[in-house]
Amino acid sequence: MRGFLTLSFVLTAATSAFGAWVPARTLKNRGSSGLIDCLDDAGLDPVVYSDSAYATDAAPFNLRLPWKPIALVYPTDTAGVSAAVKCGASHGVKVNARSGGHSYAAFALGGADGHLTVSLDHLRHLSLDGDVATIGAGNCLGDVALFLWETANRAMAHGTCPYVGIGGHAGQGGFGLPSRAWGLLSDQVLSVEIVTADGAVHTASADKNADLFWAVTGAGASFGIITSFTTITHEAVPSVAFSYEFAQYSPAQASKALQAWQEFANDPASPLDVNLGLQAHVNPGDTPTGVLFSVSGQYYTADEAKVNATMAPLLAKLGTPSKTTMEAQDWITSVLFLAGTTGIDSLNSTLAPDTHDTFYATSTFVPQKQMMAPAAADALMEYFYGPGATSSVAWFVIFDLYGGGESVITQKPADFNSFNGRDALYSIQYYGTIPASVSDADGIEFIQGMKAAVEDNQRGTVFREYVNYIDSTYTAKEAHKRYYPTHTPRLTALKNKYDPARVFNFPQDF
Ligand SMILES: Cc1cc2nc3c(=O)[nH]c(=O)nc-3n(C[C@H](O)[C@H](O)[C@H](O)COP(=O)(O)OP(=O)(O)OC[C@H]3O[C@@H](n4cnc5c(N)ncnc54)[C@H](O)[C@@H]3O)c2cc1C
Structure with a gap:
């Protein structure tokens, strides 16, 4: 990953136990006419456990979840993808696609050992x-x-x-x-x-x-x-990148600021221009409390005067920032800026290997019609400025505005496609890199405590979640409830139609 985290480049061999499946080359060595022979016969040259490339090829972005595929293949065209799927299906091996490999739950590797991963790395037209x-x-x-x-x-x-x-x-x-x-x-x-x-x-x-x-x-x-x-x-289009930091905030002030932020975003009397991309962030920082609250965004097609005029009513409630930055950018500069990188070549994913992280993340969609209640905002900020200030987990939290004004996301009908979060005013992503000194369970519990602070203090609201911030701890039932609360019956029926044998499968599948 290159982007909103600065991480050291780690490429370690995955080290989980193999579970019940038999390493693929062993099958081949036994003269099996199974999956590996099928892939070989299709000219797909599978990478299997005994190959020197396996450790690198099967390394997930999230090193916490090193699932072991029985084989990985790299087809060069659609016919090759089709051949791989047929091999998996005819040998009873579950199949998963891998595009960028950035699933938070490493589901391109199956979410369990023994799957066939079809990497699309060569389909780059x-x-x-x-x-x-x-x-x-x-x-x-x-x-x-x-x-x-x-x-x-x-x-x-x-x-x-x-x-x-x-x-x-x-x-x-x-x-x-x-x-x-x-x-x-x-x-x-x-x-x-x-x-x-x-x-x-x-x-x-x-x-x-x-x-x-x-x-x-x-x-x-x-x-x-x-x-x-x-x-x-x-x-x-060009844009202006802006950021306001509030290093002086107490948890109570941060809570008030978050409430002001959501009211500003959702004010029918003053609908926000759809060209405004708006975020709030909370993360550990070099501040008197050890925690930093900030509001930032990218205002497309605007100039600095327009940013100042638009943000003035919110800033009047947030107080004087400890730091303000503003920069006019052409489109590609804004892409690089948001990626936290420089040099146009850094956008070319073929020029340098990806990085990795060891982390857990989860999310909340806050509904436009039931914004975060004061008690929930208070509890959330007390958690950030309390346990968050001293945690060894390297955490950050991003609030991304989806709705407000005539937002194209939320103006689309609820059933426009199977994405099931059109009523969201904003998403909250809770992310934590878990260091070796912290157990998996403790790291996960710490991050889940953030979401619990919201949910436990706003019991009347049913919070949906964002499937691209997929929570690796969910059962299928919990995942469907959170990600597809109204679309699950239709998705299950379509799964029965298009994949009755569950050839494509992962733990949160239909
Ligand atoms: C550093 C980082 C930054 C991120 N920033 C954002 C952000 O700004 N906004 C946002 O919305 N999300 C963001 N995400 C989340 C990201 O959108 C998801 O993790 C996404 O699913 C990753 O896609 P991928 O192809 O890289 O992952 P993969 O692991 O390859 O795939 C994810 C899932 O999709 C399936 N899949 C992949 N390709 C195909 C295919 N061609 N056909 C069918 N199924 C397929 C896989 O089997 C797997 O289940 C970020 C993630 C990371 C790690």
């Missing part, structure tokens, strides 16, 4: 026809941004990390600072090419295989392997 882009599913967000910018000054709304893959991101939402103006990444998809569980290749769009298209633009991991996305693009 990119083309632009007028305003419409076709994007091979092995591309990462940085590759797409770079291509659109360099080819025709075009752009899309997507997340900040250049190494996040388009496959998982667009398949399950995909939020970025321009999303209030342009929608989630999955909302910008016009059609996909997808290989289903029987190995067949389909085009799915609003007009063709519309039920499949609905499912894979929100719950993309469950229904097949998307090999290509066709998307709309937008003019690559």
Whole structure:
């Protein structure tokens, strides 16, 4: 990962126990005509446990979850993806696609040992026809941004990390600072090419295989392997990046500030321009309390005067910032800035290896109609400024505005696609890197304490969550309740239709 965290580059061999499955090359050595022979016969040259490349190839982004696939394959075209799926299906081995490999739960490796991972690393075609882009599913967000910018000054709304893959991101939402103006990444998809569980290749769009298209633009991991996305693009607009820090805040002041932030975002009398991407952050910091609260964002198409005028009513409630920054940026500079990187080549995911982290994360969608209650905001800030100030877990929390004004995300009908969070005013992402000195259980408990502070103090609200911040601790039942509270019956019926044998499978599948 390159992006909002600065992490050391770690590539360690995954070290979990193997569980019940038999390492693949052992099967081959026994002369098995099983999965590995099938993949070999299809010319897919599987990487298996005994291969020297396995440790690197099977290393998850989240090193906390080193699932061991029985094999990884790297098809070079859709026919190769289809052959791999058929091999998995005919040998009873569960199959998972891997695009950028950034799943918080390492679900591209199956979420359990013994799956077949189909890496889309070689499907990196990119083309632009007028305003419409076709994007091979092995591309990462940085590759797409770079291509659109360099080819025709075009752009899309997507997340900040250049190494996040388009496959998982667009398949399950995909939020970025321009999303209030342009929608989630999955909302910008016009059609996909997808290989289903029987190995067949389909085009799915609003007009063709519309039920499949609905499912894979929100719950993309469950229904097949998307090999290509066709998307709309937008003019690559300039913006102003702004940030206000409040180093002096007490927990009570931070709570009041968060409440003012959400009221500002959700004020019908003064609807926020959709070109404003708005966040709040809380994280450990070099402040008297050890914790820093800040408000930041990216105001597209605006100049500094417009930022100042727009933010003035909120700042009047937040007090004088301890630090203010503001910078006019062209589009690609804003992409680099949000990624926390410099140099246009850093967007090209083929030029340097990805980084890794050992972490747990989870999320909350705060509904537009039931904003965070004062008691919940108080408890949350007391947690951050209390246990958070001294924790050994390297945590951060981001509040991303989805709704407010005429936001394209929340103006779309609730059933526009299978993404099931259209009523969200904002998301909260709770993220913690767990150091070796802290047990997994303690690290997870610490992060979950943040979410509990909200939920325990606002019992009347049913909080949904963001599936791209997938919580590795959830059972399927809990995941469906949180990520697809009203879409689960339809998604389950479509799973029965397109993948009755559960060829594509992970612990939170339908
Ligand atoms: C550093 C970092 C920054 C992030 N920033 C943001 C952000 O700003 N905004 C945001 O919304 N999210 C963000 N995310 C979350 C990110 O959107 C998800 O983790 C996303 O699912 C990763 O996609 P991937 O292709 O890299 O992951 P993968 O692990 O490859 O895939 C994730 C899931 O999708 C499935 N999948 C992958 N490709 C395909 C395919 N082609 N067809 C079908 N299924 C597929 C996999 O099997 C797996 O279940 C961030 C994550 C990280 C690690």
